[in-house]
Amino acid sequence: MAAKSNALNGIPRETFASMVGERIRSNIIDGVLTPGSQLHEVELAASFGVSRGPVREALQRLIQEGLLRSEAHRGVFVPVMSDDDIVDIYVAREALETAAVRRIAGTARSASAYKSLDKVVRGMESAEKAGDWKLVASRDLDFHTALVAAAESTRLERMFTTVISETRLCLRVLTSAPDARDDLVQEHRDISEMIRADDTAGAITVLTKHFDDAVVTLRSRLSADSEGDKVG
Amino acid sequence: MAAKSNALNGIPRETFASMVGERIRSNIIDGVLTPGSQLHEVELAASFGVSRGPVREALQRLIQEGLLRSEAHRGVFVPVMSDDDIVDIYVAREALETAAVRRIAGTARSASAYKSLDKVVRGMESAEKAGDWKLVASRDLDFHTALVAAAESTRLERMFTTVISETRLCLRVLTSAPDARDDLVQEHRDISEMIRADDTAGAITVLTKHFDDAVVTLRSRLSADSEGDKVG
DNA sequence: GTCGGGTATGATGTCAACAGTTGGAACGCC
DNA sequence: GGCGTTCCAACTGTTGACATCATACCCGAC
Numbered sequence: 109m110a111a112k113s114n115a116l117n118g119i120p121r122e123t124f125a126s127m128v129g130e131r132i133r134s135n136i137i138d139g140v141l142t143p144g145s146q147l148h149e150v151e152l153a154a155s156f157g158v159s160r161g162p163v164r165e166a167l168q169r170l171i172q173e174g175l176l177r178s179e180a181h182r183g184v185f186v187p188v189m190s191d192d193d194i195v196d197i198y199v200a201r202e203a204l205e206t207a208a209v210r211r212i213a214g215t216a217r218s219a220s221a222y223k224s225l226d227k228v229v230r231g232m233e234s235a236e237k238a239g240d241w242k243l244v245a246s247r248d249l250d251f252h253t254a255l256v257a258a259a260e261s262t263r264l265e266r267m268f269t270t271v272i273s274e275t276r277l278c279l280r281v282l283t284s285a286p287d288a289r290d291d292l293v294q295e296h297r298d299i300s301e302m303i304r305a306d307d308t309a310g311a312i313t314v315l316t317k318h319f320d321d322a323v324v325t326l327r328s329r330l331s332a333d334s335e336g337d338k339v340g
Numbered sequence: 341m342a343a344k345s346n347a348l349n350g351i352p353r354e355t356f357a358s359m360v361g362e363r364i365r366s367n368i369i370d371g372v373l374t375p376g377s378q379l380h381e382v383e384l385a386a387s388f389g390v391s392r393g394p395v396r397e398a399l400q401r402l403i404q405e406g407l408l409r410s411e412a413h414r415g416v417f418v419p420v421m422s423d424d425d426i427v428d429i430y431v432a433r434e435a436l437e438t439a440a441v442r443r444i445a446g447t448a449r450s451a452s453a454y455k456s457l458d459k460v461v462r463g464m465e466s467a468e469k470a471g472d473w474k475l476v477a478s479r480d481l482d483f484h485t486a487l488v489a490a491a492e493s494t495r496l497e498r499m500f501t502t503v504i505s506e507t508r509l510c511l512r513v514l515t516s517a518p519d520a521r522d523d524l525v526q527e528h529r530d531i532s533e534m535i536r537a538d539d540t541a542g543a544i545t546v547l548t549k550h551f552d553d554a555v556v557t558l559r560s561r562l563s564a565d566s567e568g569d570k571v572g
Numbered sequence: 573g574t575c576g577g578g579t580a581t582g583a584t585g586t587c588a589a590c591a592g593t594t595g596g597a598a599c600g601c602c
Numbered sequence: 603g604g605c606g607t608t609c610c611a612a613c614t615g616t617t618g619a620c621a622t623c624a625t626a627c628c629c630g631a632c
Contacts, residue, residue: 123412123585149614159587161393164614168397172404174498180355181593181614193494200495203439211431262425263432263506266406267499274495355615381584391617396584413584413623 124158129166131156136175136186137276143188147176173270175277189278194326197278198319200271205252206312208259208268209299213308221258222304228254229300232293244293245279251296278326356390361398363388368407368418369508375420379408405502407509421510426558429510430551432503437484438544440491440500441531445540453490454536460486461532464525476525477511483528510558 132152135141153163167184170176177187187193212221228251235243249272256268295318302311364384367373385395399416402408409419419425444453460483467475481504488500527550534543 125585148612150612160614161586161588165397165400165585168400169404172401174495182595183613196493196495199439199443199493200499203435203496206439207431207435261428261431263406263428263503264435267432270499271495357615378583380582382582392584393616393618397615410584414625415583 124162125165125169128152128156128158128162129169132166133170133175133273136170137273137280139280141186143186143277146183146185148183174274175270187277189274191327193274194278195323197271197274198323201252201268201275202316202319204264204268204271205255205315208256208261208264209303209311209315210308211259211261211264212255213303213311214306217258217260218303218306221255222300224254224258225251225296225300225303229293229297232296236293248292248296249275251300255299356388356394357397357401360384360388360390360394361401364398365402365407365505368402369505369512371512373418375418375509378415378417380415406506407502419509421506423559425506426510427555429503429506430555433484433500433507434548434551436496436500436503437487437547440488440493440496441535441543441547442540443491443493443496444487445535445543446538449490449492450535450538453487454532456486456490457483457528457532457535461525461529464528468525480524480528481507483532487531 132141132147141147147167149160149163149167152167153160156163167176167178171178171184174187176184178184189197212218228247232244232247232251235247253268253272256265259265295314298314299311299318302314364373364379373379379399381392381395381399384399385392388395399408399410403410403416406419408416410416421429444450460479464476464479464483467473467479485500485504488497491497527546530546531543531550534546
């Protein structure tokens with residue numbers, strides 16, 4: 109059939125469901141869909157120019173990823189992250205990432221791991237110099253993604269994909285103010301170098317501290333945010 | 341209302357999709373669906389007496405859990421676990437469970453954790469005395485499930501649910517021979533007691549060793565199995 | 573006898589319509 | 603005027619049919 113110009117176009121080399129899912133995920137992470145808001149299947153289907161089938165499938169996937177919450181016969185909603193959720197997300201990340209470090213350091217993987225991590229850290233450093241805090245935050249997540257990827261564990265990576273999405277969801281609620289923590293980039297550099305030196309314990313220590321700081325920052329920011337303005 | 345005796349019955353308090361999913365999951369774990377076999381949507385739909393929609397949704401969920409593998413326009417299959425998969429599953433479990441221990445030991449959670457763990461261990465011990473190795477294996481998984489549950493982390497638990505299912509899938513391929521490792525129950529007892537004593541490091545050490553042993557056992561069994569008889 | 577193309581088949585991917593349930597609003601009763 | 607009931611509207615859950623794609627088989631040419 110003739111492809112519509114703007115929306116999901118033409119030949120489904122990738123399936124409609126996956127396209128829609130990716131699109132919705134972006135909308136959630138980018139904050140187009142605010143926490144607490146409901147997603148209507150028919151509405152989404154219409155806006156994407158597809159049927160409810162693929163939309164439903166996409167929603168199902170995102171629900172299982174934790175990016176959406178479903179109430180039976182009610183609808184699906186963008187979850188509102190509580191303080192407990194934030195802590196929990198970072199508990200999960202700590203579990204996954206420290207495991208990744210243990211699997212990398214002292215093995216044949218450490219060399220290539222350092223290579224990819226170093227690249228990301230350099231990106232962070234240049235972004236920091238440019239004062240582009242949004243890019244720094246983005247590279248931050250890239251770093252941790254690269255870290256887990258370097259562990260070369262299918263399941264570690266699969267699990268991490270979901271929690272990093274949730275992390276993005278957390279970060280999105282924050283106003284894009286300049287990051288309070290000026291040692292953030294340095295910490296990533298440290299972790300990277302410790303992995304190069306096969307200093308497993310050191311890397312894990314820094315990583316753990318890194319997460320603890322992040323939780324503290326996030327929580328204070330969140331509470332300040334919820335006092336300042338109310339939900340739309 | 342009157343419930344139909346055997347099949348998916350009556351009022352959809354739970355949705356058809358979730359029922360079908362649970363049923364299929366059981367069939368996979370219990371070995372009714374052998375690794376490598378294909379699942380046909382229409383076939384399943386007919387056997388459950390529902391349409392393809394719910395079946396599709398259920399399959400989608402199980403695919404994302406890693407209990408099924410999907411090939412585009414080909415079909416969905418029960419995955420055959422390779423050696424690498426087994427190692428990977430235990431890497432993931434180690435990540436999750438050591439994190440759980442870290443979160444339990446030395447906190448207010450340790451008391452109630454010990455309580456539930458002790459109960460499971462007692463069950464293991466009595467099963468061992470009775471020589472019921474199948475029950476021992478089942479209690480084994482219960483122990484680790486209880487361990488993660490005691491950590492009271494939604495995400496840790498969510499991730500663990502999928503990986504423990506995969507573990508069951510691994511164990512299912514093994515013939516139900518008596519377990520070679522006679523110190524298995526004792527190890528669980530040790531872990532339980534160490535958590536009671538808030539000995540985090542000790543518990544993690546034993547846990548890690550426990551996993552390493554399991555991998556070795558599984559791998560040797562698997563290779564012996566694949567040499568012995570071929571796939572049905 | 574072997575290789576290549578074309579077709580047939582059976583699967584998934586997608587669609588539009590139907591049924592059941594939930595939440596709320598209007599209405600009537602106490 | 604407050605409260606319970608009933609009706610309505612909108613949404614999800616489900617269905618059966620249609621479109622598309624990949625594989626496998628068959629037939630003809632070399």
